Amino acid sequence: MRVILSLFSFLLFLTLAGCGSNPAREGAGRAPEGSAYGGGGGSGNFANNPAALRFAQTMQQRHGYDATAVMSILARAQRQNWIIAQMNKPLRKGSGPSVPTGAWNRYRAKFITSDNIDKGVAFWNQHRAELQRASATYGVPPEIIVGIIGVETRWGRIMGKTRIIDALATLSFAYPRRSAYFTGELEAFLLMTREEGIDPFKPTGSFAGAMGYGQFMPSNIRRYGVDFNGDRHRSLWHPVDAIGSVANYFKGHGWRTGEPVVVRATVSGPGAGSLKAGFDTNYSLATLAGAGITPAGSLGGAKSASLLKFDVGSGYEYWLGLHNFYVITRYNHLTYYAMAVYQLGNAVKARIGGGAPRMAAVR
Incomplete structure (x- = not known):
């Protein structure tokens, strides 16, 4: 999702609830024929909220979305105080411990397990044709697409159960610190449901408003969502549209077809510790070499790279991030997240290519 929000850091550590058994239907039900969505009024927490009333007027002026209809929807939305509590949980700040504690090992173990890789193989095999078509259309390797969906929702198994209208109304009208951002997402959500003919009370997802297999925020569904299965709807609850x-999201953020993503670095001497590490750093190869850092593989002609540092407990592992690694961080601004996507996707690819996968038969 930013993107798909760098609120994934919340989703990872606060643990999203699981989705229903039929997410493609339960997550985003089509509106009944002729439905105005708001029938019967409602007595929710936002029925007479001044900010909600202003929002409804804006929707009418900006998009021709009848203000009464908007208020009828918002009047039925429910304030969820637990969402505000989750948003207010402090994030850990600072530079972290001065000695390695194995943080990367623990993070990686959340995603890259034998069982999870097997499930990724099943997803890849089931959607092989669509993955290859997406790769040919947008220039993004299948393993990156598979890695994103695997890290975000375990290939559709954990998409969230929070009603999106409740989440976005709560964060728009009862959470002043980020109200401007979430009001924009609420606007995009109502426009999306109108465009797609979806009952706005049906979609469910994360407590921050992210939805579907790829956990897109509403603005990104409207900007990057595509009808990839040909049913004339963009539905991130459908795996093919999500693929x-x-x-398309990565293409829109500048993915360079055929270029490497990240390369392991070899380090000699203490110089690496003097350089700042992170996906947003950028060092010439000469500067890296001067610090005793050299690539262990081809950089594909790149003249500079970011320095990535991973705490593996016994010390630090260094990698060199290239342009496409930075593009992955546009999905979520965490170095560990981007590396987990890369390594999970490639682990699935390797298992598919390494003989018969250890998995149940795909139906």
Whole structure:
């Protein structure tokens, strides 16, 4: 999702609830024929909220979305105080411990397990044709698409159960610190449901408003969502649309087809410790070499790279991030997240290519 929000850091550590058994239907039900969505009024927490009333007027002026209809929807939305509590939980700040504690090992172990890789193989095999079509259309490798969906929702198994209208109304009208951002997402959500003919009370997802296999925020569904299965709807709850949309997201953020993503670095001497590490750093190869850092593989002609540092407990592992690694961080601004996506996707690819996968038969 930013993007798909760098609120994934919340989703990872606060643990999202699981999705229903039929997410493609339960996550985003089509509106009944002729439905105005707001029938019967409602007595929710936002029925007479001044900010909600102003929002409804804006929707009418800006998009021709009848203000009464907007208020009828918002009047039925429910304030969820637990969402505000989750948003207010402090994030850990600072430079972290001065000695390695194995943080990367623990993070990586959340995603890259034998069982999870097997499930990724099943997803890849089931959607092989669509993954290859998305790769050919948008220039993004299948393993990156698979890695994103695997890290975000375990290939559709954990998409969230929070009603999106409740989440976005709560964060728009009862959470002043980020109200401007979430009001924009609420606007995009109502426009999306109107465009797609979806009952706005049906979509469910994360407590921050992210939805579907790829956990897109509403603005990104409207910007990057594609109808990849040909049913004339963009539905991130459908795996095929999600595959195309994730690929389109990366293309829109500048993915360079055929270029490497990240390369392991070899380090000699203490010089690496003097350089700042992070996906947003950028060092010439000469500067890196001067600090005793050299690539262990081809950089594909790149003249500079970011320095990435991973705490593996016994010390630090260094990698060199290239342009496409930075593009992955546009999905979520965490170095560990981007590396987990890269390594999970490639682990699935390797298992598919390494003989018969250890998995149940795909139906």
